[in-house]
Amino acid sequence: APAQIGVTGLAVMGRNLARNLARNGFRVAVHNRSKGRTDALVEEFGHEGEFVPADDLPALVQALEQPRKIIIMVKAGEPTDAVIDELVPLLDQGDIVVDAGNAHFADTRRRENALKEKGLHFVGSGVSGGEEGALNGPSIMPGGSPESYAALEPMLTKISAHVNGEPCCVHVGPDGAGHFVKMLHNGIEYADMQLIAESYDLLRHVLGLSAAETADVFRDWNSGDLESFLIEITAEVLSQVDESTGQPFVDVVLDQAEQKGTGRWTVQVALDLGIPVSGMAEAVFGRSLSGDVVRREAAAGVLPGPADTKADVDRAAFIEDVRHALYASKLVAYAQGFDAIRAASEQYGWDIDLGAMAKIWRGGCIIRAVFLDRIKEAYDRDPNLPSLLVDDYFKEAVANGQEAWRRVVATAASVGVPAPGFSAALSYYDGLRAERLPAALIQGLRDLFGAHTYRRVDRDGAFHLDWSGDRKEHSA
Numbered sequence: 001a002p003a004q005i006g007v008t009g010l011a012v013m014g015r016n017l018a019r020n021l022a023r024n025g026f027r028v029a030v031h032n033r034s035k036g037r038t039d040a041l042v043e044e045f046g047h048e049g050e051f052v053p054a055d056d057l058p059a060l061v062q063a064l065e066q067p068r069k070i071i072i073m074v075k076a077g078e079p080t081d082a083v084i085d086e087l088v089p090l091l092d093q094g095d096i097v098v099d100a101g102n103a104h105f106a107d108t109r110r111r112e113n114a115l116k117e118k119g120l121h122f123v124g125s126g127v128s129g130g131e132e133g134a135l136n137g138p139s140i141m142p143g144g145s146p147e148s149y150a151a152l153e154p155m156l157t158k159i160s161a162h163v164n165g166e167p168c169c170v171h172v173g174p175d176g177a178g179h180f181v182k183m184l185h186n187g188i189e190y191a192d193m194q195l196i197a198e199s200y201d202l203l204r205h206v207l208g209l210s211a212a213e214t215a216d217v218f219r220d221w222n223s224g225d226l227e228s229f230l231i232e233i234t235a236e237v238l239s240q241v242d243e244s245t246g247q248p249f250v251d252v253v254l255d256q257a258e259q260k261g262t263g264r265w266t267v268q269v270a271l272d273l274g275i276p277v278s279g280m281a282e283a284v285f286g287r288s289l290s291g292d293v294v295r296r297e298a299a300a301g302v303l304p305g306p307a308d309t310k311a312d313v314d315r316a317a318f319i320e321d322v323r324h325a326l327y328a329s330k331l332v333a334y335a336q337g338f339d340a341i342r343a344a345s346e347q348y349g350w351d352i353d354l355g356a357m358a359k360i361w362r363g364g365c366i367i368r369a370v371f372l373d374r375i376k377e378a379y380d381r382d383p384n385l386p387s388l389l390v391d392d393y394f395k396e397a398v399a400n401g402q403e404a405w406r407r408v409v410a411t412a413a414s415v416g417v418p419a420p421g422f423s424a425a426l427s428y429y430d431g432l433r434a435e436r437l438p439a440a441l442i443q444g445l446r447d448l449f450g451a452h453t454y455r456r457v458d459r460d461g462a463f464h465l466d467w468s469g470d471r472k473e474h475s476a
């Protein structure tokens, strides 16, 4: 019998996705550019379900029932284009090509347009959850046409993660919407990790906790509001001991965070949309700074810090303060992330249901967290919520923790421990709630040096002051 779906690109993500499909009873045609991977998959995991090995793309296409559904799982960028270019001439009208890699949504839009002209469907789909998720149930964020989603839905919802019996997969919206949301997921992932890292750093420096003790703190936090995959694995990483030295694992790892680029894309796109995503931006900058060996070496031990690097704090109280700071800052990062999704949805006409995004992130993906239920509920209460921060539940949560949050930022500054995520989040919060911002002064400066005009609080219209002449106001 023909295969129901094909997967090309059998590195670990593609292989695990193919296995997930087969384990769920779907007949999967599998292909990889070098045949060894295809053979290895069938040999090792053939017993898990029905695999149809294909030696080349024509054979993959031949093996599939129509309309064909083919998942591409290769590196983003040129490798993806190369596979698409080779595949397209082999396909027939109505066939569906799914890109499940971490593509930039602008590439996805371009590819979908190109394939549409040929009568083909192109679905850019986010897939999150790493290797483990791909195998046992990822969070799936498909874009593309509603028709193509209808054809894919039974398979995708079956192989996705489930929370309370509900699949972590929903049609995000047309064209690049799926990959946009996946990109945002990664931006939030960056922010989350930065905030976790700052919390850890403060616990070690301010309280002098050992790595193992910080692990206990995170383990403890994982049973409250912060319960999430990232907090759980933080405890795991922090309690790991290096085999060769007997040191905490975290102390033998080079402190230079790498990045494949999705976090950077998120910030770049948000800049264009005009949405402040300071949580993600500080996370990307933090990684860049960590990797800037030349300047770090020039400055470390050379630039003076505060005279007093000890803070007079109570251990239990400070741990609780940091927990509040982490939660509040995380909330700001999510609020900013959802703002960016809303803005893009408006700009591109995607009509994305924000609550549904929180819902499909509850399981399977890297940022899966109990907290996402609260976000879903907030958007259920008000789908047009201007900011997550003004939702009653979150407003309360921040109000309860804000004194602690301020103490943590102040302590970090006074002892000289960098906390860019915490402080940027707090500044955003204070900026958002300000009745008046010093932006008025900026407008005045712009008008003085460039006649850029300003608006008034008491009258409509644009105005300009004759700064170099009689200083009279004129309508502009």
Ligand code: 6PG
Binding pocket: 102, 127, 128, 129, 130, 185, 186, 189, 258, 259, 260, 261, 262, 263, 365, 366
């Ligand atoms: C996921 C992850 C996945 C990848 C990250 C890592 O959702 O499963 O986000 O996509 O592991 O993109 O990104 P960096 O290498 O940039 O940290």
